[in-house]
Amino acid sequence: MARDYLISARTCSVEDADNDDSYIYLTINGSTGRLNNHHLHSPSRDDFETGATDVYRINAPNLGTIRNMIVRISGNDGWCFEWIKVTDVATGANWRVTYNAFIDGDSEWPPIVYCPLEGRHEGVCSAQ
Numbered sequence: 210m211a212r213d214y215l216i217s218a219r220t221c222s223v224e225d226a227d228n229d230d231s232y233i234y235l236t237i238n239g240s241t242g243r244l245n246n247h248h249l250h251s252p253s254r255d256d257f258e259t260g261a262t263d264v265y266r267i268n269a270p271n272l273g274t275i276r277n278m279i280v281r282i283s284g285n286d287g288w289c290f291e292w293i294k295v296t297d298v299a300t301g302a303n304w305r306v307t308y309n310a311f312i313d314g315d316s317e318w319p320p321i322v323y324c325p326l327e328g329r330h331e332g333v334c335s336a337q
């Protein structure tokens with residue numbers, strides 16, 4: 210059965226942290242379901258601005274306990290994120306992964322980062 214989740218994403222407060230032109234995708238692997246390459250995007254506002262926290266409400270398969278997240282960028286506008294938090298609206302359970310660095314499709318930074326949780330509610334992302 211599908212459930213509602215809030216996905217919050219905090220953009221870093223450093224130069225060029227913001228993203229306007231690249232596509233950001235989030236994969237969430239849970240104990241009972243998966244959200245695959247979900248495009249994080251708001252049609253109604255300029256998201257991923259420096260220092261901002263953007264919140265997206267989505268409907269997804271029941272993920273159960275989240276095991277890991279994968280963040281991917283497509284495009285040449287690098288994005289720096291401090292953290293991403295996923296909240297199960299029905300239960301209030303939440304999982305947060307921190308990174309504090311850039312992902313970038315065309316630079317020394319990786320285009321994909323892997324964020325293991327392995328039963329915890331806090332995790333740290335690193336390059337694939």
Ligand SMILES: [Ca+2]
Nearest residue numbers: 225227286287
């Ligand atoms: Ca940028």
Ligand SMILES: [Ca+2]
Nearest residue numbers: 228229256257
């Ligand atoms: Ca933007």
